Amino acid sequence: MKSLDELKELRDKAQKDIQNRDTGDKVEIIVGMGTCGIAAGAREILQEVMKEIDKRDLDVRVSQTGCIGMCEKEPLVDVKMPGHDRVTYGEVTTDDVSKIISNHVVNGNVVDDLVVARLEE
């Protein structure tokens, strides 16, 4: 270790690895993982979400939820930005994931044509 900058570089990288242990306010992506969700391919969606987050180097909390009753529309993906409504996207495909993340999570623009519900904060 030769300088504080070198340490900082190492720290930034290391922090990314443990950022999901920070339970503070941040963007949340919730994937429906009830039996219905899993049957409709939620696992692949979840893996795609993780890949996309990694690629874009985002600090997002990814969690799962059980069946919420809209089995018809699975796979369901919710995006919850701090201070905004929780938006539910339905019948999400792996191709939609990058669109949802770039438009909604990064730029704050809801992808209207995929929305199936909005829950007020």
Added chain:
Amino acid sequence: MEQSIYRSHILVCGGTGCVSSGCKEVQEALKDELKEKDLRDEVKIVETGCHGFCEKGPIMVMYPEGVFYCEVTPEDMEELVEEHILKGRTVERLLFTEPTSDDTIPSYTDIDFYSKQQRVVLSNCGKIDPEEIEEYIAKDGYEAVGRVLTNMEPQEVIDEVKDAGLRGRGGGGFPTGLKWQFAADEDSDKKYVICNADEGDPGAFMDRSLLEGDPHRIIEGMIIAGYAMGADEGYVYVRAEYPLAIDRLQKAIDQAEEYGLLGENLFDSGFDFKLQIKKGAGAFVCGEETALMASIEGKRGMPRPRPPFPAQKGLFGKPSNINNVESFANVPYIMREGADAYNSIGTEGSKGTKVFALTGNINNTGLAEVPMGITIEEIIYDIGGGITEGKDFKAVQIGGPSGGCLTQEHLDLPIDYDSLIEAGAMMGSGGLVVMDEDTCMVDVARFFLDFTQSESCGKCTPCREGTKRMLEILEKITSGEGEEGDIAQLERLAENIKSTSLCGLGQTAPNPVLSTLEYFRDEYEAHIYEDNCPAGVCEELTGDYYVIDEDTCIGCTACVDVCPVDVISGEQGEAHVIDEEGCITCGACAETCPVDAISQA
């Protein structure tokens, strides 16, 4: 770190407490289950150090949600992975239930045991993998040493520690900054920094948990100390009975060397520092600094008279500075956050926090870090969850075998160095042994004296002979042979041993006797003059069979069911009788009796 990103981290406690309650098996079962469900690439298992809540081990914390599961078993893993990881549903039955309110609490930070603590030294314990230096660095680790080496003069470092008001956490409470100054002021070609991790008090495990849970913090503290006083070499003296602590510390040292955080020319400052572990063979006296240094030198671990003090003539005859594990662990925080941030915590004379090990008859056995000045009542009841089985609090032994006991009347005493001394106890390293109404205080004094007596190194006569004589008298009293004059003799011996022993071991050995004599003299007197042990502990002073009071007995037959030797007889609904010939005085009947009709004859 095989993969750069995981959706979930499962933190499994790997402290010694949880290892003994089965965390290794839990971790194996968890791994198998994740493999089974093809989740190994999505979920990372992190083995951490002690979370402090040893009573509830094995402990797991699930991220990103921060859900806290306790007392988990390998059999729980299938459900846990299926429900929590796959379906995102919390497994209610594995959550913590607050004993005071019966509420289940999902989140780590909302549990009383944690929410009433202030974690400075333990901030990383249970949150990071102690075997990955990157995780320590992610938590701002080695930032302090980087700033110190690149921006500060050694004297500035010492001044900062002085301003912070840090006092030695090993028990004595000597100002750490001043100690560093003494070593810094010596002119020498070689100096040493030594970390005293020879934690040996019965019931104390703060230092072990720190070394196991956050070893880099201690390394960082020691490098800073070395720079401040001009020492380029350090030793950590750890007892060999702490294999996990030694293993993790060695890994930490190796990793720090790999990253150039130990070795030559650190941060391009020209400062070199190397560190090594010395394993102690477990003699209590080696916690005394001169004995500890003798032990490192390969000699028999015995103390020597001071002066010369270690700062003048220490290890291998060179100026040396010895601090306790927890003292070093405070240093990175002080240097990173500044003296003012540190000394805003605590009381006038005692700054910062203190880690206590809660043991004995207390619900939440474990480690608690609290700001100085908190009361004993807050620690025992708010954090410790009160006395087990709803019994009454009797006393707490603070400071281990060198300390004293405090009673009901001290519950509102603020815990800091000075008020504890005033009350006849001492901070010690931080062991808190809580005792309930069924504890015999004479027996407690005998226990601690038995410990110090067998740990006395034998070099000086007052300690070698005096503790032996005191122990003999205590054994006499607890076996029913006590006689007039014993108490006076104990007091005389105690004063002599205190004032004439060579080192701290002897000087403090009589403390448990003196403080129990002060607060529980009537118990000693009952043993000697009435042939009675009020707590019913000392066998020779209690009857050799139990009797049932026939007026109180309701004939429920509960005692008949528990008696291991089947000597209780009687019809249902009528008074029962114990055959005194066959009774083995196990007390099982008395414990189970719903109307307290059974007592020792």
